[in-house]
Amino acid sequence: MLWIDLAKKKEKRRRIRALTLSLFIPGAGQFYRKRIAAGLFFFITFCFLIWLLTEIWRINYGIIGTFAGFFLLYIINIVDAYKGPAKSSAPCERRCPAGINIAHYIAQVREGNYDDALITILDRMPLVSVCGRVCDRPCELSCALRCSGGSLAIECIKRIAAEYGTLPTLQKMKPNTHNNSIGIIGSGPAGLSAAYFLIRKGYPVTIYEKETEPGGLLLWGIPEFRLPREVVKKDIEFLKNLGIVFDCGTAIGKNKTFDELLNAHKSVLIACGSQQIKQLDIQGTELQGIFYALDALRSLHHGNQIDFSGNVAIIGGGNTAFDAARVAVRSGAEKVTIYYRRNEEEMSGNKEELAMALREGVTIEYYVSAMRFTGKKKVDGVELARTELRMRKEGKRSDVISLEGSNFTIDCDTVLIATGQQQDFSFLPRDIQDKLVRGSCIKVNTQTMETLLPGIFAAGDITGRRRSVVDAVDMGRRAAQGIDWYVRSAGKVQKIIERLSDFDYPLPSSLPRRKAIKGKRAEQKLLKINKAVTSVLEVEKGFSKEEAKKEASRCLQCNRLT
Structure with a gap:
């Protein structure tokens, strides 16, 4: 469990206490969370409405409307005590499939807080070192600077956080109260992402990989001069330290049948990509x-x-x-x-x-x-x-x-x-194939990644959706949430409540407001041609600390402007 998970749990308890206070005394929850102006607004408004009702107390349409407004404001007061003011997000964050708080970690890199920047990214992205090299960078397409000096070099700044940030100390997890293990087929980005978010929720996870090493196409399908092996292994080692079990050399359909997998685990995620x-x-x-x-x-x-x-x-x-x-x-x-x-x-x-x-x-x-x-x-x-x-x-x-x-x-x-x-479904029994496969991919609920069979989920290329690392990570996170709901037998109402009560919790850090510097986009250095074409050394060299700080200083911090 990451430190940020403990911080989120602590913050959630604070929010629940604030909600409870505002349930009995409107505005009290806002005072508890040191939002004085909001607390005064709700408290004074409610006092005024109570006085108004006592003055005009007669059963008519006017008082019914006043009661309706009173009740609506009461609900808003409770929700506001829990949720707080709406969080502004920058265009790059909204465009990022993984939903990383990009502006926040860029500001942290600008100040030299590489550890905090790494934790901010890890909250939504387990493969930081990998994604700092092979991400397709949809965030940069929506950067506000794209027409003024060029989009911010977000991928390179993320890579700096991975290279100079220290991986957080792992907290010992409490035993899973459900005691239900999850099986995942495939150790590509989608499978690794799902395992990461499931292990953070307390589920024991086993990943089945047919190759002798985990990583999938990241390890053997991308040449080392683009994605060095030690970079992939670094991210996977971090996941191993979280407690994820890797069963390598096990091909589902050969060494172990799919039915055996269903019997061994409460839920199964198919994330074996499209390697045929x-x-x-x-x-x-x-x-x-x-x-x-x-x-x-x-x-x-x-x-x-x-x-x-x-x-x-x-x-x-x-x-x-x-x-x-x-x-x-x-x-x-x-x-x-x-x-x-x-x-x-x-x-x-x-x-x-x-x-x-x-x-x-x-x-x-x-x-x-x-x-x-x-x-x-x-x-x-x-x-x-x-x-x-x-x-x-x-x-x-x-x-x-x-x-x-x-x-x-x-x-x-x-x-x-x-x-x-293309996708290979030969490992699935024929009766399950007939129920899951539609056309050339497995049909899923795009919110939970659940297939047409309860307890079986799918994510990544095998669903026929976008084929990029960051998209696969996003699908893995959705699958983890869907599996969690399935194991807990969460109903529709409970899912809605949990979605409404969910919140983004940026790590507390004192980031001073600074005016963005003007300038053109910095480009990373490349290995010289004569050396690049005669070796497997990494071609893209990334930024130095100074270059990363300077490039990060160009960020307009759009999340603070909205």
């Missing part, structure tokens, strides 16, 4: 020298060697394609080219990652689609066709049309196919 590779259905995929990019990344992670000499062709336009291209560059390829059937605007991959690949010498050709691979035993070329896009209704991707007579062949020595992944 989409097969490219064209001639020649069986030739030597052709690899699926995700399989190649996994193989390289386990220490196997792949010959990337000569010309390497990458088929696809997502982050895996960019990662595979950069790996090929570091493995001695003479030329690496990405072939993509759409344009840059419709690429599913992160534009910043594409820019990094181009910086390292990768070339890209748009509007081309692979038709077949040529060669006898080993691939020696790819036959491509020119394409064009046919626009569809707004909100939908364009249709890809291959142009007749536009085929041409390029020479290559190795091909890496990165045309995406």
Whole structure:
């Protein structure tokens, strides 16, 4: 249990005492919480209404309306005593799927309070070191500075908090009164997030991972020059210290059946992602020298060697394609080219990652689609066709049309196919598959992540929703709340009351108001090209403490302006 959890419990007890006081004496709860002006308002208003009622006491429509207003104000007084004034949130916080109090931790970094900044982030995000490197940064798109010097470098500031902040001392948890364990399939971001929030609620959690190490795609699917292994292991070690149990080398459906999992746990969360590779259905995929990019990344992670000499062709336009291209560059390829059937605007991959690949010498050709691979035993070329896009209704991707007579062949020595992944439901019994799966994903309640079968929850890529680390963390948190409600058999009324009584509790810290400095967005230093393409050293170097403080000083603290 984190210190902030204990602080929240203490704060909740204070709020309940304030509510109780205002229940008997309007305004007393506000006085108790040192909100003198609000307390005086409610106390004087109620005294006036009581006097008014005694003066005009006659049963008529006027007095009925006065009673209704009196009762409404009484309820507002009670709610205000508990909730307090509405908390202002900055645009970046509202845009963040995890709901991190971004403006607060940026102010803490500005003052050099790295420990407090780390705890602020940990309240909503367990994978701080990871997210400080591979987050897709939706918060920066809504930064108020985006048209005035450039959005704040929020991701880099978060990384500084992870690097220089000290992980909080863990408090010993009380035994779980429910005594119900939770099983989680998959140790990717969604599974780790759900386990984190469940263990903080006091539930014993076991994560089942088919690989020999926890982390999922974070560990073996993202190259080390983007996300170093020790960074992932640092975040996972923190989760282990919380008491989460990792059962690695256990493949559900092989080493242990799904039914056994249901019998062993009160509730089960499916968070195994979408790791089944989409097969490219064209001639020649069986030739030597052709690899699926995700399989190649996994193989390289386990220490196997792949010959990337000569010309390497990458088929696809997502982050895996960019990662595979950069790996090929570091493995001695003479030329690496990405072939993509759409344009840059419709690429599913992160534009910043594409820019990094181009910086390292990768070339890209748009509007081309692979038709077949040529060669006898080993691939020696790819036959491509020119394409064009046919626009569809707004909100939908364009249709890809291959142009007749536009085929041409390029020479290559190795091909890496990165045309995406899909969900694999083979570990589920057929009867459960029929009830859970709709189309190509598991259908869930988006608020609780509960499936159509009670006690079974799903989160992450397997639900067919957005595929980013921070979105997976958010789904894991929702799943943890849904599982908690399920185990406690919470009814609809109880859920509504708990949602209304929920509150955000920023850690108490004396943060002085400072005027934001003007200036352009600071960019992190990058590893020199000649060193980057010949090693697996991390390319993005992040900020120094001084650079982070200076960049944090640009923050307008929008949560204080509203």
